[in-house]
Amino acid sequence: MNSIEKFCREIGMPEEECGVIGAAYLKIVDNKSVFGVFEECVSVYKQNNVFDCGPIFEKIEGLSEKTGIHKYTLDLVYLIMLVPHMKVVYEENGLTEEVFNDSVLDLKWKSEECKSVYGVWGISVGSWTLDFFMLKRLAFGRLQFNLGRFKSDCSISGVNVKSGDQYIETHIPSGRPLVHEECRLSYDCAAEHFKNIFGDKPIIFGCNSWLLSPNNRKILPETSNILKFMDDYEILEPARDEKNSNLWRIFSVEELPENLDDLPQNTSVQRAFVKWLK
Numbered sequence: 001m002n003s004i005e006k007f008c009r010e011i012g013m014p015e016e017e018c019g020v021i022g023a024a025y026l027k028i029v030d031n032k033s034v035f036g037v038f039e040e041c042v043s044v045y046k047q048n049n050v051f052d053c054g055p056i057f058e059k060i061e062g063l064s065e066k067t068g069i070h071k072y073t074l075d076l077v078y079l080i081m082l083v084p085h086m087k088v089v090y091e092e093n094g095l096t097e098e099v100f101n102d103s104v105l106d107l108k109w110k111s112e113e114c115k116s117v118y119g120v121w122g123i124s125v126g127s128w129t130l131d132f133f134m135l136k137r138l139a140f141g142r143l144q145f146n147l148g149r150f151k152s153d154c155s156i157s158g159v160n161v162k163s164g165d166q167y168i169e170t171h172i173p174s175g176r177p178l179v180h181e182e183c184r185l186s187y188d189c190a191a192e193h194f195k196n197i198f199g200d201k202p203i204i205f206g207c208n209s210w211l212l213s214p215n216n217r218k219i220l221p222e223t224s225n226i227l228k229f230m231d232d233y234e235i236l237e238p239a240r241d242e243k244n245s246n247l248w249r250i251f252s253v254e255e256l257p258e259n260l261d262d263l264p265q266n267t268s269v270q271r272a273f274v275k276w277l278k
Contacts, residue, residue: 002026004080011108017121024069025077034063038078045082049089050134053127072114072122079107079129086133093135099193102139103132109173116252137171140189142182144171147194148206156234159202168194170207172229174249178211180228187232207233210246214238219276220269247273 001009005022013021029035041056060078061071083104090100106129114124123129131137137146148169153162161167168190172178191203211226212233220226248254250273251263260278265271 002029004077007080007083011105013108013111017111017115020121021073021076021080024067024073025080027067027069028074028077031067034067037063038081041078042081042085045133046085049085050136053130057126070120070122072118072120072124074122075126076107076111076114076121076123079123079126079133082133083107089133089135095135095138099138099140102141103137103144106132106139106144106173109175113174113252117248117254138190138193139173140193141186142172142176142179143186143190144173145169145186145190145194146171147197154236156204156236159204161204165201166197167204167206170205170209172207172209172211178225178229180225183229183232205232210249215276219272221272224269226269 002022002025004025005018008018008021028038037059041059044051044056056078057075060074063069063074064071067074086104087100090097090103107123110123110125110129111121114120114122118124131146132139132144137144139145145168148167150161150163150165150167153160155161170187187205190205195203212230212235214235216224216226216230247256250270253263256277257263260274263270263274263277265274
């Protein structure tokens with residue numbers, strides 16, 4: 001078992017994925033010129049943990065035809081190769097092993113999402129996941145966070161904020177239940193981590209997600225974990241999704257089929273949305 005496959009098993013990736021990613025890595029290693037490109041791209045991160053990732057992913061994905069490996073799979077192998085130095089970066093910045101482990105799990109969540117939507121084990125949003133390697137985004141337990149800035153003046157629960165003021169932006173990775181108690185623990189950890197940035201100002205969390213759509217209260221049962229998550233937020237501006245562009249997050253399809261009964265209905269959320277769509 002090579003180091004890449006071993007890592008996949010350690011973070012709990014499915015057995016099938018471990019084999020596929022491990023085999024892809026061996027195929028890359030066997031081709032000296034291809035492996036040379038990977039080593040070069042890895043060294044960029046080692047030299048500076050914040051870098052322009054666009055040209056890097058272009059180089060990696062450009063090897064797809066030469067290797068016969070899907071570009072999303074190549075991106076995942078590349079990101080896993082960065083993990084050893086990612087651990088060093090977290091340690092040097094005083095981040096705990098727990099935060100590192102939570103953050104690196106985005107590789108698992110995003111690869112399962114990629115398989116579900118595109119039928120490929122890999123990463124379809126490499127630049128997103130790379131933000132965890134660059135310390136632009138961190139995971140604390142169930143939720144993920146980065147700093148954001150308000151785009152306009154507004155009032156939140158009686159607190160006046162101005163355009164440009166900072167807040168903590170919340171992201172919700174797919175892959176496991178949205179247990180409210182776990183979310184509360186995540187908020188506490190994130191508030192503690194970012195508290196020095198806010199000083200005497202109140203710490204405000206923000207979220208831009210389909211999970212906060214007012215329609216969810218019409219679609220989902222009162223016991224839904226999503227509705228409990230919504231209750232943590234004050235809606236400043238309802239998100240509009242007239243083209244249903246977020247439905248892939250629920251059904252793992254890029255567009256709705258003509259027959260709505262063909263949509264997966266394995267979860268209570270999926271069944272509730274199918275009923276609503278009908």
